[in-house]
Amino acid sequence: MRNIKIGVLALQGAFIEHEHMLTDLGAVCTEIRQPCDLQGIDGIVLPGGESTVQGQLLYKSGLFTPLRKLISDGLPTLGTCAGLILMAQEISSSVAHLGTLPVTVKRNAYGRQLSSFVTEQPIAGIGNYPMIFIRAPYIERADENVEILAKVDGNIVAVKCRNQIGLSFHPELSENSNIHEWFLSQCEK
Numbered sequence: 001m002r003n004i005k006i007g008v009l010a011l012q013g014a015f016i017e018h019e020h021m022l023t024d025l026g027a028v029c030t031e032i033r034q035p036c037d038l039q040g041i042d043g044i045v046l047p048g049g050e051s052t053v054q055g056q057l058l059y060k061s062g063l064f065t066p067l068r069k070l071i072s073d074g075l076p077t078l079g080t081c082a083g084l085i086l087m088a089q090e091i092s093s094s095v096a097h098l099g100t101l102p103v104t105v106k107r108n109a110y111g112r113q114l115s116s117f118v119t120e121q122p123i124a125g126i127g128n129y130p131m132i133f134i135r136a137p138y139i140e141r142a143d144e145n146v147e148i149l150a151k152v153d154g155n156i157v158a159v160k161c162r163n164q165i166g167l168s169f170h171p172e173l174s175e176n177s178n179i180h181e182w183f184l185s186q187c188e189k
């Protein structure tokens, strides 16, 4: 076991799968449902699911303001799919949620016909990775200080900006734990 406690936002969506992967890598996971759950975490995962619902639940639970502050203050954060949408500063044709990551995302960017697909593509610093997309967003615009880690068909699908990692796809549903391992190493710093 490693001496590291990761909060996994557990309001809605694919949070259990992140917990399994992080626990297998030796981290302790705690489910975040209310502000007191944020105590003492070394990093946080914002899972995939439905960003509109998650955004509403962030307000209802009282998590919105303390969570936004922790991320802005530098807490290592991994946002996947809907989690990336929650972090984005702008969402095309919609209102932003936490707005901590200086990018514009497009929701359901692959349309209905190609709503879900898998592709193996290189990620900077990680190598080839099996990316699972489910009604995924992509990033239409990123500020200059955002590192672009991967593109698929010319569209940005993975970024890092200081403490925040944002992914269009679902690493927790793959068998490859390299992204979670990399995230844990950021949390250990």
Ligand code: GLN
Pocket (backbone or CB within 6 Å): 047, 048, 049, 050, 051, 052, 080, 081, 082, 083, 085, 107, 108, 134, 135, 136, 137
């Ligand atoms: N389409 C969802 C949204 O807009 C995201 C899908 C996902 O997280 N797999 O929130």
